[in-house]
Amino acid sequence: MSYETLDWSVGDDGVATLTLDRPDSLNAFDLTMARELERVFLTDALDDSVRAVVVTGAGRAFCAGMDLSAPGSVFGLDESLTPTPEDFRARYTEEPFHTGIRDTGGRVTLAIHALPKPVIAAINGPAVGIGATMTLAMDIRMASSTARIGFVFGRLGIVPEACSSWFLPRIVGIQQALEWVYSADILTAAEALEGGLLRSIHEPDDLLPAALELARSFVTGRSPVALALAKQMLYRNGSAGHPLEAHLSDSLAMFYTSIGDGKEGVAAFLEKRAPEFTGRASDLPRIFG
Numbered sequence: 001m002s003y004e005t006l007d008w009s010v011g012d013d014g015v016a017t018l019t020l021d022r023p024d025s026l027n028a029f030d031l032t033m034a035r036e037l038e039r040v041f042l043t044d045a046l047d048d049s050v051r052a053v054v055v056t057g058a059g060r061a062f063c064a065g066m067d068l069s070a071p072g073s074v075f076g077l078d079e080s081l082t083p084t085p086e087d088f089r090a091r092y093t094e095e096p097f098h099t100g101i102r103d104t105g106g107r108v109t110l111a112i113h114a115l116p117k118p119v120i121a122a123i124n125g126p127a128v129g130i131g132a133t134m135t136l137a138m139d140i141r142m143a144s145s146t147a148r149i150g151f152v153f154g155r156l157g158i159v160p161e162a163c164s165s166w167f168l169p170r171i172v173g174i175q176q177a178l179e180w181v182y183s184a185d186i187l188t189a190a191e192a193l194e195g196g197l198l199r200s201i202h203e204p205d206d207l208l209p210a211a212l213e214l215a216r217s218f219v220t221g222r223s224p225v226a227l228a229l230a231k232q233m234l235y236r237n238g239s240a241g242h243p244l245e246a247h248l249s250d251s252l253a254m255f256y257t258s259i260g261d262g263k264e265g266v267a268a269f270l271e272k273r274a275p276e277f278t279g280r281a282s283d284l285p286r287i288f289g
Helices: 031-042 085-091 104-114 130-137 164-172 174-183 189-194 204-219 224-237 243-258 261-270
Strands: 006-010 015-020 052-057 119-123 140-144 148-150 186-188 200-202
Touching (some): 015 204, 031 104, 130 164, 200 204, 224 243, 224 261
Parallel strands (some): 052 119, 140 200
């Protein structure tokens, strides 16, 4: 599938590279990019040939935020609507709420979060607004030493979007999240690393190779089913009210993986050879009620 604002390629190792590709506008996020990103993660990335996804930007930026120069309603909202919380919650998947009210960035991050595979952000330059918040739904964030990251919504009179009020405190803690949102400052890569947002910082030319190598290390010789279930378990059980919830899903996940790819994993270990897993991330057992 071809895209207008993105470049999508899948290597022989199953690691896909997704590049935000509007370099002349610093990869600014517009409604076309929003639709295409959602489509990538809901369609192309689900193919069993894809084992992991690395996301980066073309040119000198990762994503400079919402394209505020776009004609018409920049955020694509239907300003004739007056939704109540009750109406919106009951009908958010229906029109006119789906396209007229729902935050486009949130639809993207929900699609990223739902992908049962590792997703790594290789933040190669400025990542501001949605350029920063879209990375929060990714599992790992790595950055170039030239990267600058900003949760600048307060400067525009709007609030953090893209489900970032759920993701950001879980990644960096509530105090750090509030400080960054309140200040709306632009962070250096070093400040973002110190605050717990980033895994690592790399020289510009080393960033993408390092991200691709990390992605390969996650999926080579690994069961796609076990990886997918582990991702679901860590995100969901990390906010469960009692460890019993983790025990119940752990038990079902252990049961189904043990009678599936686990048999091959044990056999390969005993026979001192590389495993040949046959499970597919597109065919996961249900472990949550």
